[in-house]
Each structure stands twice: as structure tokens, then as C-alpha cells.
Amino acid sequence: MPRKAFCLSLVFFALILPLKVIAEQKESKESLPKAYVPLPLFDFGTVEEGKVVKHDFVISNKGESDLIIYRVVPSCGCTTTFSTNKTIAPKKSEKIKVAYKTLGFSGSQKKIIRVFTNDPSKKEINLILTGKVIPEVSVSPEAVIFPEVIKAEGLSKYKKKIVIKTSSKAKITGVFNYSRYLNLTDLTKSLKKDAKKERVLEVSFKEDVPLGELRDRIIVRLAGGVRRSVNIPVVASVRGAIRITPTRLSFGVLVGKDIKTKTVKIENLSPSPLHILKIESSSKAVTTNYQEVKKGKLYKIKVTVNPSKVKTLLRATVKIFTDGDEKEIPILVYGIVPSGLTG
Numbered sequence: 001m002p003r004k005a006f007c008l009s010l011v012f013f014a015l016i017l018p019l020k021v022i023a024e025q026k027e028s029k030e031s032l033p034k035a036y037v038p039l040p041l042f043d044f045g046t047v048e049e050g051k052v053v054k055h056d057f058v059i060s061n062k063g064e065s066d067l068i069i070y071r072v073v074p075s076c077g078c079t080t081t082f083s084t085n086k087t088i089a090p091k092k093s094e095k096i097k098v099a100y101k102t103l104g105f106s107g108s109q110k111k112i113i114r115v116f117t118n119d120p121s122k123k124e125i126n127l128i129l130t131g132k133v134i135p136e137v138s139v140s141p142e143a144v145i146f147p148e149v150i151k152a153e154g155l156s157k158y159k160k161k162i163v164i165k166t167s168s169k170a171k172i173t174g175v176f177n178y179s180r181y182l183n184l185t186d187l188t189k190s191l192k193k194d195a196k197k198e199r200v201l202e203v204s205f206k207e208d209v210p211l212g213e214l215r216d217r218i219i220v221r222l223a224g225g226v227r228r229s230v231n232i233p234v235v236a237s238v239r240g241a242i243r244i245t246p247t248r249l250s251f252g253v254l255v256g257k258d259i260k261t262k263t264v265k266i267e268n269l270s271p272s273p274l275h276i277l278k279i280e281s282s283s284k285a286v287t288t289n290y291q292e293v294k295k296g297k298l299y300k301i302k303v304t305v306n307p308s309k310v311k312t313l314l315r316a317t318v319k320i321f322t323d324g325d326e327k328e329i330p331i332l333v334y335g336i337v338p339s340g341l342t343g
Contacts, residue, residue: 033090034063035119037127044100044131048168050226053100057127059115060093070116072096078104079111079129098129103226106135136170136225139163143233144203144218152241152269155205161187162218162232164199170225171196179216181209182234203234211238211326240325241270251335254307254314264301264331266320273297274324283316285309286333303333310337 037059044053061067067088072081082097100111113127140163149158166172172195177184185202188195203218214236221229237247245265254260268274273296279288290301303318314335319328 031064033061033065033067033088033117033119035067035117035122035125036060036062037125040126041128041130044129046132046134047102048134049106049136050103053102053129053131055098055129056095057098057113058093058095059088059125061088061090063119064090066090068118069094069096070118071114073114073116074098075112075114078102079113081113096127098127100129102133105133106138108132134167136167136227137220137222137230138165138167139220139230139232143235145234146236148243148247149205149209149236149238150241150243150269151209151211151238155207155209159202159204162199162201162203164201164220164230166197166222166225168225170222170227172199172220173223174221175199175201176219176221178219179234181206181214182216182218184218205236205238209236209238211240214238241268242274242322242324242326242329243267243269244329244331248332249303249334251305251314251333254305254310254335254337257308259304259306260335261302261304264303266299266301266329268297268324270324272324274322277321277323279321280319281316282318283309283314283333285314286316286318288318301331303331305333305335307335307337310335312337 037057040057042055042057044055047053059069069083069086069088072083074081079098079100083094085094088094096113096115098113109129109131111129113129115125115127117123117125144160144162146158146160149155164172164175175184175186183204183206185204187200187202188198191200193200199220201218214234216234218232218234219229220232243266249262249264251260251262275296276290276299279290279301281288285306287304287306288301290299292299301320305314314333316333318331318333320331321328
């Protein structure tokens, strides 16, 4: 009889204990906080640059214990956030106030605000602002780039137009070029445009522009809006009588141990012959050799990259030394080894 009672007790505990554990787990789960955001995305539509977009995101606690907001992290400095209460009681809600400053932005925008909580199922919540910002001033192109200017071919062929337009209340009060080597021609009047709202400019070079890399800018003065000025960069690589194709080499993603090779062509456009004296590389992973295709006039430079000698990022310069007016010609070489594939 005692033995039978003992067996019955074992059966009882075997049945009851699991049910008790399940009940306790269920009770524990039900007592947790539960974060809920009914509308995590806000589309502010289309606004003009300079406007501050404001919105309140609502976060509720549908759980049975306090929901704690540890941190609220915007994706950029243009967005600020504020919440009065870091702890949200069960069945209560809190507002996270967001302000996005649109100055300096244009086109389609997406700003993410990350909210970190003590909800085990939603430790991180993304709040999203989307919309379109109309720039107060549009510049096309945003930067004037001349990849290669060959003086021997004549500078008159190297010209580029810039179109500047304003929206809203902003007006163009002047366009200034302080460069010693750039010509800036205003075509606005000849095209019968309103100079306060639109300018059409033409950029060209002065005859004494020096060989080498040119970095300059054009300044547009504004009034009546949120901006006071706009800078338009002007970038040019000026050469005498040597054309280089291409001026930079990208080897992309370097995977494996296979040697990669690319060719650079150097053409001499002057009547005097050009001779390559030597070639140097700033990286052990990059080697070169050259072939004279047409004496004094045309060369082919083979640039080779050994991926096994690149750790993560390849940024090298190949320097070609000549006896011409351009004593040193740089060629930039790029490449990258993905993380985890380095030897």
C-alpha cells in the first residue's frame, strides 16, 4: 500500500509540475512590457528647403509592466528628438517629438529614428520620416568637372554651361568668380531670362592656366530666402600636350590570388618627341611596365595589381617621369579586398 501511494504521488507530480511551470511562464510573459507604435512612418509630403518638419510619433505600452525608453537615436544631426517621459506605464502612451531641419537637403529624403526599449520582442523600433525637399536653389551641374584639359589642343574647346534657378522667395543678387584662371560669361541676358530667378553661365579657361590640378569655385549670392550663398566647385586636370586614357584605374573588388592588369595609354600631341624616363609605384602591390608603340608619340603602360599584397584598401599612385614639359604624371590606382578575405 505505501508503495502504491508513492507511485501515485510520482504520477501526480509528473502531471502537475509541468502545468505549474507553463502557468508561471505564461504569467511571466503576460507581465512583460509590450511596445506598440501605431504609425511608425510619417510622410511629410513635399516641402521647400529651409522648412523644419515637425511630427509626434506615439508609442504605447500594451504590456503589464513599465516600458522603458533607453535611447532615441536619429540617423543624422539634421534631426532632433524629444520625449518628456522615459518610462511608460502599462496601458499608457508617450509622444516622441521629432524635428527635421531641411536646410541643405534636396530631393527624396528618408530619415530613421531608432528607439531602444526594454521590450524583449522589440528592443529596437525604427521611426521613419519620408518626403521630398524642393531646393531653394538648383544648380545644374552641381559641380563643374573637366576630367582632362589638353592645352595643346586649344583651350577654346573646353567650355561648360551652368544653369542656376531659384524657387520661392530667394533671388539671385550676383555671381562672382575670383579665379585668376577661369573666365565666367553670363548668358542670361542674351537668353532673355529673369536674372533674379535664373542665371545661365559659361565657364572656360584663360590662356595662362597652369598645368596640374585646378581647384576653384564660383559663388552665387542670394537674398530673400534661407540661404545667403551657394558655392559651385570647378575642378580640372590641365595638361600640356599629353593625353592620358584613363587618368585613374579602379580594380574594384580584389578576390583571390589572380594577378589583375589594366592598360593606360599616353599620347604625345606636341611636335617634339616624348620619352619616359622611369615609372614609380607607391605600393608594393602595384607594378608596371611600358611599351613604346610609336616612337616619342604613343606609349602603353601596363599596371598590374597583386591582390595577395593588398590588406584591405588599395590607394596607390603610379608616377610616370618624362623629359617633356610635364616632368611627372600621376595615375591613381584603387581597389578593395572584402573583409574576411584577406590572407
